[in-house]
Amino acid sequence: MEMDHISYIDKIPNNVDLGRDRVLQRALEHWQPAYMGWWYDMGPAESHNFDVYLRTAVSVDPEGWAQFDYVKMPHYRWGIFLVPPTGGREVNFGVNKGQPAWQEVPGEFRSTLRRIIVTQGDTEPASVEQQRMLGASCPSLYDLRNIFQVNVEEGRHLWAMVYLLHRYFGRDGREEAEALLERRSGDADNPRILGAFNEPTPDWLAFFMFTFFTDRDGKYQLSSLAESGFDPLARTCRFMLTEEAHHMFVGETGIGRIVQRTAEVMAERKIDEPNRVRAEGVIDLQTMQRYLNFHYSVTLDLFGSDVSSNAATYYTTGLKGRFEETRIKDDHVLTDDTYDVMEVVGDQVVTKAVPALTALNERLRDDYIREVQSGVDRWNRIITKTGAPFRLTLPHKGFHRAIGNFAGRHIGLDGRVMSEAEWKKHEYEWLPGPQDHAFVQSLMAGRVVEPGKFANWIAPPRAGINNQPLNFEYVRFN
Numbered sequence: 001m002e003m004d005h006i007s008y009i010d011k012i013p014n015n016v017d018l019g020r021d022r023v024l025q026r027a028l029e030h031w032q033p034a035y036m037g038w039w040y041d042m043g044p045a046e047s048h049n050f051d052v053y054l055r056t057a058v059s060v061d062p063e064g065w066a067q068f069d070y071v072k073m074p075h076y077r078w079g080i081f082l083v084p085p086t087g088g089r090e091v092n093f094g095v096n097k098g099q100p101a102w103q104e105v106p107g108e109f110r111s112t113l114r115r116i117i118v119t120q121g122d123t124e125p126a127s128v129e130q131q132r133m134l135g136a137s138c139p140s141l142y143d144l145r146n147i148f149q150v151n152v153e154e155g156r157h158l159w160a161m162v163y164l165l166h167r168y169f170g171r172d173g174r175e176e177a178e179a180l181l182e183r184r185s186g187d188a189d190n191p192r193i194l195g196a197f198n199e200p201t202p203d204w205l206a207f208f209m210f211t212f213f214t215d216r217d218g219k220y221q222l223s224s225l226a227e228s229g230f231d232p233l234a235r236t237c238r239f240m241l242t243e244e245a246h247h248m249f250v251g252e253t254g255i256g257r258i259v260q261r262t263a264e265v266m267a268e269r270k271i272d273e274p275n276r277v278r279a280e281g282v283i284d285l286q287t288m289q290r291y292l293n294f295h296y297s298v299t300l301d302l303f304g305s306d307v308s309s310n311a312a313t314y315y316t317t318g319l320k321g322r323f324e325e326t327r328i329k330d331d332h333v334l335t336d337d338t339y340d341v342m343e344v345v346g347d348q349v350v351t352k353a354v355p356a357l358t359a360l361n362e363r364l365r366d367d368y369i370r371e372v373q374s375g376v377d378r379w380n381r382i383i384t385k386t387g388a389p390f391r392l393t394l395p396h397k398g399f400h401r402a403i404g405n406f407a408g409r410h411i412g413l414d415g416r417v418m419s420e421a422e423w424k425k426h427e428y429e430w431l432p433g434p435q436d437h438a439f440v441q442s443l444m445a446g447r448v449v450e451p452g453k454f455a456n457w458i459a460p461p462r463a464g465i466n467n468q469p470l471n472f473e474y475v476r477f478n
């Protein structure tokens with residue numbers, strides 16, 4: 001393996017004047033070899049010699065942020081970009097509303113802010129770790145290229161958070177940056193911070209579900225942080241959102257293409273019984289529904305407790321806003337407002353109003369659910385067009401939750417409160433079980449790498465990447 005220890009600072013595309021800040025340079029020079037070590041260990045398996053047709057950001061302007069070319073992934077130029085400052089930006093919410101936005105970390109918020117940045121940063125390498133084996137079972141070169149694109153950009157998002165830690169948090173920040181390379185997804189002793197990022201992503205159906213549901217949690221978290229009164233964080237997150245859009249595109253179109261392929265086969269053969277659908281070598285929609293139920297519910301947990309004093313603090317201090325905070329027409333202080341949350345009382349799910357400040361996690365979760373629902377509607381339109389008699393649905397918000405008011409309760413898909421024994425009886429109707437995983441993996445036993453070819457279980461996309469044809473050689477194996 002080859003690594004650059006000396007001149008890499010010049011090679012990091014950036015718009016933060018990296019070359020001028022000696023302290024920051026030294027910190028990054030120390031961290032970069034450790035990052036590369038992590039990438040070789042935990043990045044996409046056996047990919048180090050591949051030439052991949054990747055998008056690299058070399059600046060934030062419209063021409064610069066999406067440059068396409070072949071890159072050997074370990075040579076990817078993980079850049080550091082913040083959207084340019086807007087003059088006179090203020091803290092837009094909370095008790096500090098109206099103050100000039102902070103360009104340095106206010107001392108009293110230091111540990112809170114560091115925690116927010118570390119928690120976000122930890123998700124980035126986690127998803128790369130979760131996805132590292134999937135190249136061996138890709139359904140096409142197009143899809144292989146897309147997963148690699150997602151992986152290098154999650155790597156860049158880690159750089160983005162590490163930049164903030166190094167630049168603004170001194171020694172504590174450097175220690176946190178190292179720890180970000182030491183935790184491992186799913187590790188019993190040193191796991192990633194958040195639950196969904198310790199779940200395995202065993203196959204491509206799970207990968208597409210993950211990028212649709214869980215990368216979208218990323219979008220909502222980044223959007224809230226893009227409102228932050230700490231300006232460097234806001235500007236960093238705003239740029240990350242441009243990349244996140246592609247990850248969600250990969251997820252939505254990936255599921256859409258699987259749905260399309262299955263629904264076409266069902267209509268063509270006039271079959272709807274899951275085993276007959278499976279016998280055609282495509283994924284039955286019932287299995288897709290179970291995967292959906294799983295990824296949706298574990299992702300809902302990422303938003304945190306329905307009622308949370310931490311969320312109130314983040315908001316009141318001006319560190320983390322609401323989704324599209326500055327477009328909301330209210331006082332942006334919320335001291336007198338209420339918001340509805342659900343809880344379980346006896347064997348009923350009831351709704352009750354709580355102080356809006358404490359319900360900000362729930363509000364963000366609701367914003368997220370609305371967007372997810374419209375994606376599911378688009379999948380259903382694909383099914384409707386083929387005439388297949390099936391609709392994908394989102395489970396009740398309380399289904400299979402481990403955090404917040406539903407934790408420890410047993411809620412059915414339809415929101416019915418039930419005993420653990422009854423819930424267990426339905427577990428593998430509602431969530432993917434060993435047989436589902438075995439079936440999906442049987443379809444994905446090998447990789448499809450002939451340019452222009454797609455595995456039987458997925459339809460081709462409508463268009464290639466960057467206007468390239470579908471039979472373009474998106475990955476060269478050498």
Ligand SMILES: [Fe+2]
Nearest residue numbers: 124154157218
């Ligand atoms: Fe990310």
Ligand SMILES: [Fe+2]
Nearest residue numbers: 215218244247
């Ligand atoms: Fe992402």
